[in-house]
Structures are given as C-alpha cells and as structure tokens.
Amino acid sequence: MSVSALSPSRALGGVSGLLQVVSLLGLVLLLLKVVQLYLHRQWMLKALHQFPSPPSHWFYGHKKEFEEEGELPHLLKRVEKYPRACVRWMWGTRAFVLVYDPDYMKMVLGRSDPKAHVSYRHLKAWIGTGLLLLEGQTWFQHRRMLTPAFHYDILKPYVGIMADSVRAMLDKWEERVSQDSHLEIFGHVSSMTLDTIMKCAFSHQGSVQMDRNAQSYTQAIKDISHLIYSRLRNGFHQNDLIYRLTPEGHRSHQACHIAHQHTDAVIKERKARLQKEGELEKVRSKRHLDFLDILLFARMENGSSLSDEDFRAEVDTFMFEGHDTTASGISWILYALASHPEHQQRCREEIQSLLGDGASITWDHLDQMPYTTMCIQEAMRLYPPVPVISRELSKPITFPDGRSLPAGILVSLSIYGLHHNPKVWPNPEVFDPTRFAPGSTRHSHAFLPFSGGSRNCIGKQFAMNELKVAVALTLLRFEVSPDPSMVPVPMPVIVLRSKNGIHLQLRKLSDPGGDKDKL
Secondary structure, rough: HEEEEEEHHHHHHHHHHHHHHHHHHHHHHHHHHHHHHHHHHHHHHHHHHOOOOOOOOOEEHHHHHHHHHHHHHHHHHHHHHHHOOEEEEEEEEEEEEOOOHHHHHHHHHHHOOEOOOOHHHHHHHHHHHOOOOOOHHHHHHHHHHHHHHHOHHHHHOHHHHHHHHHHHHHHHHHHHHHHEOOOOOHHHHHHHHHHHHHOOOOOOOOHHHHHOOHHHHHHHHHHHHHHHHHHHHEEOOOOOHHOOOOOHHHHHHHHHHHHHHHHHHHHHHHHHHHHHOHHHHHHOOOOOOHHHHHHHHHHHHHHHHHOOHHHHHHHHHHHOOOOOHHHHHHHHHHHHHOOOOHHEEEEEEEHHHHOOOOOOOOOHHHHHHHHHHHHHHHHHHHHHOOOOOEEOOOEEOOOOOOOOEEEOOEEEHHHHHHOOOOOOOOOOOOOOOOHHHHOOOOOOOOOOOOHHHHHOOOOHHHHHHHHHHHHHHHHHHEEEEEOOOOEEEEEEEEEEEEEEEEEEEEEEOOOOOOOOOOO
C-alpha cells in the first residue's frame, strides 16, 4: 500500500526533475548564444573601426535614423559627411559597410566575392537560384549559355517589337488623357515592359497589356519587392519559420505563387508550340535562338546540365529583371524630362528630325539621338534602376586609402550614393546631360546603372534599346510635365520605385511638328 501510494509522487518528482534539466539545458544554450552574439559584435566593432559612422543603438542599430529621415535622404547625408564609405548597423550583430566611392567600387567589383547571402537569400523563394543568385562555375556556365540570347542579330529585330508595345501603351494613354491629363505611369510602363520581354525573350504571341493575369503578375512583383525590403530591415523576420507564420510571410507566399503561375504558363505555352509538327525543326534551324529557345534546347539536349528547377529559376529571374528594372528606368527618365522641359524639348526636336515624317523607329535610329541618350544617362545617374548591390568578402581587402576589411564583412555597394556623391559628380542633384557629352571624362566606375565587373547586367544593351524606343515614341506623341500635387518619393525597393507612384501630366501633340492640343 505505501509503495503504491508513493508511486504518483515519485512520477511527479521524475517529471519535475526532467523539466529542471531541460530548463537548465535551455538556459545554458541561451547563455552560449548570447556569448556568441556578444563575441561576434565585438569582432565586428574591431573589424569596422576604421570606418566611422553616427552612433548606433546596441540593439536597433541605425534603424531609427533611417526611418525618421527616410532611407535615401539619410544616405545622402552620410555620403557628404563620411568620405568613400561608412558603416550602417541594421541591428546589434549585423552591419554593412556602405560604399559610394568609385575606387572602392572598382576594387570590390573586380573581385569574385559572392553576393551577400543574408540579403539575396530572401529572393530565392521567388526567383530560385538563377543567374542573379548563382555563384562560381555554375554561374559562369549559365552566363556563357545565355549570352548568345543578347547577340546583335537577336537584338536588332526586337526594336520593332519594342515599338509596338510602346505604341499600345501610348494608345491607352491617349484614351485616358481625353478625360484626365493626370496619370500614374509606373503601372502602365511595367505592363508595357512585361509585354516586351515576353514577346522578345519568351516568344509570346499576343499582347499582355490588357491581360488581367499579367496585371496580377506585375502587382505580385511589386508586393514581393516591398515585402523583401521590409523583411531585410526587421531582425525578427530573418528566421524563415518565424517569417512564414507572420501576415507578411503569408502575403509573400501568395505573391510568389502568383508570380510562379505566370512563368509556368509561359513555359507551358512555349513547350506546347514546340510540340506542333515541324515547329521544333523550324526553331532548331534558326541562326540565333532567343532566351527561352536556348533554355529549352539545353534542357532537351543535356538534361543533366539544366534541371527543371534551374530552368524555372532562369525564367523567373529574367521575367522579373527583364521588365521591372526597365520599367523603373523608363518611368524615372520620363519624370526627369518632365521636370526639365527645356531638355525634353531638345530631345523631342532631335527625335522629330529622325522620325518626324512618321517613319518607324529602327535599330539604326538608336545611335542617331545623342542628346536623348545623354538625357537618358543623366536620368539614370539621378535615378539608378538598381540602387544597391551587396557582396560578402571572401578574403580580406585593402582599399587605396589604406583602410582594410577582413573576410566575412558585408559590403553594400550604394549605386545611388555613388551617383549622388559630390566628390564624384559636382552639383550632383542638378540635371545636367552634358556630363555625358562626347569627350567628357569620368572615373570608369563613377556611373554604374547596370553594375560593373564580370557580373554586370547581361541584358544592358537590350535595356538601353528599350529605354531609347520608349522615350523617343513618348516624346513624339506627348508633352510631359510633373504633377505638383504628387511629387515622387524614391525608395530602394530592390529596384528604385516611388513610395507614392510616379504621376505626370500629359499633353497630346497634335502632329509630329510639335503643335499642341491643350486638353
């Protein structure tokens, strides 16, 4: 009886003892983690001591300063105050060295350091491990495989396709302007650039500018961009499991699903067309294959070199990069020209001298608009489509001024800061296209709208062609001016977007000669 009566208490004692052991073990692990974080912070403080920055909170880092003043205005204050580079603490144990000096840029981009995993890993659920995220020999193989998709003979006929997509957008603008001359253009431009990349790189037939599924895709990309931007700045959202349980994580998952549905449909459509009798041999006999052709044949002829996962990752990557960065560039260029009517008119006169008789824009025209090209470059200096890229140092580096950093440090190459650096560009906030006049000189790494080094943008010529076509055809048909009630607020949300959109006022030109109908 007594033994039986004591059994429950013994059982409770055993459970209590186990809980004490587990609690003690948990406490030990927590203390070890705290010590690890403390030692890592101390190592970082020592590694970064040569790069001054404003005082930071031990836990929040510089979060409050950037939130209070705005991301880019605060960055520009640092560019003026701290020469070449400074430190930005994201939180207690994570910091980036912000670089905005051309000599520093040249050194980092001339190396083979990997992209900063802590930043770029958040893109993986969306675009997979394609050319943007690949490293090492695999990246080199994919880059070499895809480079022929941007050959001169491939790009040349794309000009007509680009022009058709731009005209379709401008036709919609004419309908809108007949009722209201105020227009938010980024969404329209994004649909147009998506239409262009789908036709050029993915052989899509038909327009997507009125397609609701395509509009859902561009909205999903916008949502993903903002969510990643927010996640990068929230220390509690770095753990994938925790993030998936948050409302933001759920929204991100849904947006990625919409984006993948779109790219899957593009792949399915192209494969179905190739299976038609004679179509496969017809494509195979082409002198140059387009982007999707190259991927499909690489998959069919040597499946081991390009898995289904690799295939989809490259399509997701180029679907995004081929339209979103270009949409940013075009939108900000039009805003810059709207804000500087004298330059806008000079561009228009140059374009009218080429196309004023109604001639279709061609490849040859693209090299015959020097002033327009200068204005495009100056606008991209002020508003670089990709404002920042990041690297993780794989080995120590010593910069020209003698300052050094050890391996393992994260370096954030601020293209926006570089382009607005008064030590690199005198009066950097002034729109001055003559900076790019023939014969002008500048540092080889002072202007990096398409990054630099071996990992520069593979589609930069495609993008420049599209920028020229869009600007030329828009200025032939419209006079653009800024909407004073909606001044855009630039935000580095993967690509450079505006917090409140890019709003312009449009005035239809009645004929190529430049007479205007006031609306």
